[in-house]
Amino acid sequence: MNSSKPGLLAQAAMVTGCGAMAALTGVDLDSYHLPLAWNLSCSTAVFSALLHLTTTAAAAWGTRTHRCPLPDCDFTVRLQHVDAGENRRWQEIAAHHPHTL
Ligand SMILES: [Zn+2]
Secondary structure, rough: OOOOOOHHHHHHHHHHHHHHHHHHHHHHHOOOOOOHHHHHHHHHHHHHHHHHHHHHHHHHOOOEEOOOOOOOOOOOOEEEEOOOHHHHHHHHHHHOOOOOO
């Protein structure tokens, strides 16, 4: 099983929640008697923004970043959902990686 991505149930919950918020936005905007195209475009924008926010937050959950301690080096390693041993191994690699001269 791939544990680096949210599960199917979590993805369904995110899409359902974002869809519900977009529908509520559409109902709110309907009281202003906006044209249907405007209402749909605003609701779709709310759906897209919320879905992007939740998927970005879900991807960041459990992400570890290790950087080289040298000030002029930009070597960076990002890991998602790894165990403590693997995390420690990459932390040491980032701290002692070979530099090109
Ligand atoms: Zn370095």
